[in-house]
Amino acid sequence: MRTTRPSVAVIGGGISGLVAAYRLRRSLGADAEITIVDHSRRLGGKLRTVDIGGGPIDVGAEAFIARRPEVPALLAELGLTDQIVYPAGRTPLIWSQDSLHRLPVGTLMGIPASADAVEDLVDDATLARIAAEPERRIDWTPGSDSSVAQLVSDRYGDQVVARSVDPLLGGVYSGLAENIGIRAALPTLAAALDAGARSLSEAVTAALPTPAPGPVFGALKDGYGVLLDALREAAAAHVVHAEAGVVRADGSRWFIDPVGAVDAIVLAVPAPNAAVLLADVAPQVARIAARIELASSAVVAMRLPGNVELPENSGILVATDADLTAKAFTLSSRKWTHLADRGEHLVRASFGRFGAADIVDRADDELIALARADLATVTGITASPAASFVQRWHGGLPQYAPGHVQKVAEIEQSVAALDGIEVAGSWLHGVGVPACVATGTTAATRIFERVAR
Numbered sequence: 370m371r372t373t374r375p376s377v378a379v380i381g382g383g384i385s386g387l388v389a390a391y392r393l394r395r396s397l398g399a400d401a402e403i404t405i406v407d408h409s410r411r412l413g414g415k416l417r418t419v420d421i422g423g424g425p426i427d428v429g430a431e432a433f434i435a436r437r438p439e440v441p442a443l444l445a446e447l448g449l450t451d452q453i454v455y456p457a458g459r460t461p462l463i464w465s466q467d468s469l470h471r472l473p474v475g476t477l478m479g480i481p482a483s484a485d486a487v488e489d490l491v492d493d494a495t496l497a498r499i500a501a502e503p504e505r506r507i508d509w510t511p512g513s514d515s516s517v518a519q520l521v522s523d524r525y526g527d528q529v530v531a532r533s534v535d536p537l538l539g540g541v542y543s544g545l546a547e548n549i550g551i552r553a554a555l556p557t558l559a560a561a562l563d564a565g566a567r568s569l570s571e572a573v574t575a576a577l578p579t580p581a582p583g584p585v586f587g588a589l590k591d592g593y594g595v596l597l598d599a600l601r602e603a604a605a606a607h608v609v610h611a612e613a614g615v616v617r618a619d620g621s622r623w624f625i626d627p628v629g630a631v632d633a634i635v636l637a638v639p640a641p642n643a644a645v646l647l648a649d650v651a652p653q654v655a656r657i658a659a660r661i662e663l664a665s666s667a668v669v670a671m672r673l674p675g676n677v678e679l680p681e682n683s684g685i686l687v688a689t690d691a692d693l694t695a696k697a698f699t700l701s702s703r704k705w706t707h708l709a710d711r712g713e714h715l716v717r718a719s720f721g722r723f724g725a726a727d728i729v730d731r732a733d734d735e736l737i738a739l740a741r742a743d744l745a746t747v748t749g750i751t752a753s754p755a756a757s758f759v760q761r762w763h764g765g766l767p768q769y770a771p772g773h774v775q776k777v778a779e780i781e782q783s784v785a786a787l788d789g790i791e792v793a794g795s796w797l798h799g800v801g802v803p804a805c806v807a808t809g810t811t812a813a814t815r816i817f818e819r820v821a822r
């Protein structure tokens with residue numbers, strides 16, 4: 370039976386680490402010594418809510434998949450259910466070939482099951498190729514992986530990749546179809562191919578989710594900051610703003626600077642940072658984690674007069690063969706009624722895809738000017754913003770490259786052998802906030818089992 374107070378260090382105070390700390394407080398009780406270490410001056414990682422006049426807005430993640438249970442359940446536990454809001458139900462557009470197009474419907478991350486879904490976006494030769502695709506038997510080895518671009522471009526052609534798939538992958542991963550693997554990003558498609566689908570059209574048809582009632586996305590009325598504050602308070606952890614040191618074994622315990630000797634450690638930092646911290650106790654894990662690359666991006670939030678004629682759409686995604694610098698616009702005051710109610714327009718322009726990080730480091734003025742110029746090109750709006758805010762996300766999103774699922778399986782298997790060390794975060798089982806919440810919860814559950822015995 371334990372006689373000393375259990376001690377846990379949570380490295381990384383993004384949503385994954387905060388959830389882990391909160392769950393550990395709930396399971397280990399008021400006596401436990403829980404320390405959160407984060408080298409940034411604020412907690413929250415890629416979640417950040419700011420006020421540029423008119424009320425709070427998110428400049429990192431702004432939504433969550435409402436059909437997954439994790440975020441609504443967490444908000445309910447914290448007494449924040451009344452914060453949940455849903456989108457107005459408008460659809461996004463795609464900017465391609467110098468004009469706006471409707472977003473193809475019935476696709477799997479932009480991959481159509483038939484030509485009619487993309488008839489507005491691609492040329493006749495591509496439409497004919499998609500229509501004929503089922504006649505050419507696909508060569509797929511069950512269990513294998515490839516980049517999304519390799520598969521889609523081979524079966525349907527490059528225009529489908531650039532105009533339908535890349536814009537969606539750019540939104541989720543700040544990635545490109547050529548860097549993202551099918552098995553991690555589109556597991557149902559990989560499963561359909563493994564099960565013997567004879568063509569991509571057949572595999573996409575099998576993999577498409579059954580339509581479900583209710584909104585797909587939710588958000589917090591006052592932004593993610595409300596959740597971060599509630600988690601921080603409920604975790605009642607000691608917070609240290611410092612760079613964590615390399616993890617070392619310390620008898621049956623672990624040692625990490627600046628916390629010292631502890632019973633357990635949760636590493637809720639991006640993969641390359643976890644690689645550095647694990648270099649001593651798990652060099653093989655470190656080698657694999659170091660190979661998971663990150664994409665950087667920048668968000669320019671702009672408050673525009675309420676009388677500008679913003680398209681009646683939730684956003685505009687940009688094809689990668691388009692001559693534009695921005696990769697997407699979220700028309701926030703069209704997308705969310707709680708933001709429309711403020712009487713002004715809010716637009717978020719996003720820049721930066723994997724491999725093109727230089728754009729992110731342009732000066733604020735330059736990024737704002739680019740956001741305004743690109744918005745004028747796609748919507749004709751030239752009004753000056755009443756306020757703007759530039760948020761850079763260096764290493765914002767992990768790239769789920771081909772082979773990612775295998776890498777994560779190997780990492781988790783090796784970490785399981787380190788009694789009292791857990792990993793959590795967006796590089797494991799999905800980049801979205803719900804998946805991060807799930808990894809924080811799992812890490813805390815496993816640590817509780819170790820510390821409480």
Ligand SMILES: Cc1cc2nc3c(=O)[nH]c(=O)nc-3n(C[C@H](O)[C@H](O)[C@H](O)COP(=O)(O)OP(=O)(O)OC[C@H]3O[C@@H](n4cnc5c(N)ncnc54)[C@H](O)[C@@H]3O)c2cc1C
Nearest residue numbers: 381383384385408414415430431432613765794795801802
């Ligand atoms: C622009 C953008 C928009 C997004 N939009 C959405 C969206 O709408 N919906 C959605 O579900 N998801 C979205 N995401 C994804 C989601 O926000 C992130 O995947 C998630 O917030 C990551 O959380 P995390 O805790 O795993 O990692 P992070 O937020 O990266 O937190 C890791 C923390 O570790 C700290 N750290 C790193 N190394 C060390 C060290 N050595 N010592 C101490 N501290 C360290 C960092 O400072 C950071 O605070 C978006 C992401 C971005 C970048």
